[in-house]
Amino acid sequence: MEAASGYVPEVYGGNAVLLHADLPERDGLAMAWEALIEGGVEAHALSGDHYTLLAEPHVQALAQRLDGYLSQSGMLPAAAVNAAPRRDGR
Numbered sequence: 001m002e003a004a005s006g007y008v009p010e011v012y013g014g015n016a017v018l019l020h021a022d023l024p025e026r027d028g029l030a031m032a033w034e035a036l037i038e039g040g041v042e043a044h045a046l047s048g049d050h051y052t053l054l055a056e057p058h059v060q061a062l063a064q065r066l067d068g069y070l071s072q073s074g075m076l077p078a079a080a081v082n083a084a085p086r087r088d089g090r
Contacts, residue, residue: 015039017069019062021049 016037020026022045030043044065048058 009036011036011038013038016041018043019046019065021045021053022047023049 014037016033016039018030018033018041020029020043026045030041033041046053046058046061046065048055052058053062
């Protein structure tokens with residue numbers, strides 16, 4: 001904990017996408033990150049809370065957003081995400 005208390009984050013020169021749960025306490029979350037992200041923050045509220053966002057049916061919306069942004073960035077082709085094995089065997 002001592003190391004964390006002395007940590008000073010550096011400013012990131014690019015832009016960022018923030019995907020978060022659509023909850024009232026998340027209002028202004030992007031503004032908090034904007035101080036550290038020079039290129040700006042694009043925020044998207046997704047249905048669900050901190051826990052259900054990673055469960056059906058909410059995880060599908062999250063996966064679609066991630067797929068779109070990763071494909072757009074060139075970091076991961078859409079075919080690679082779509083071809084990934086699913087846990088339910090489908």
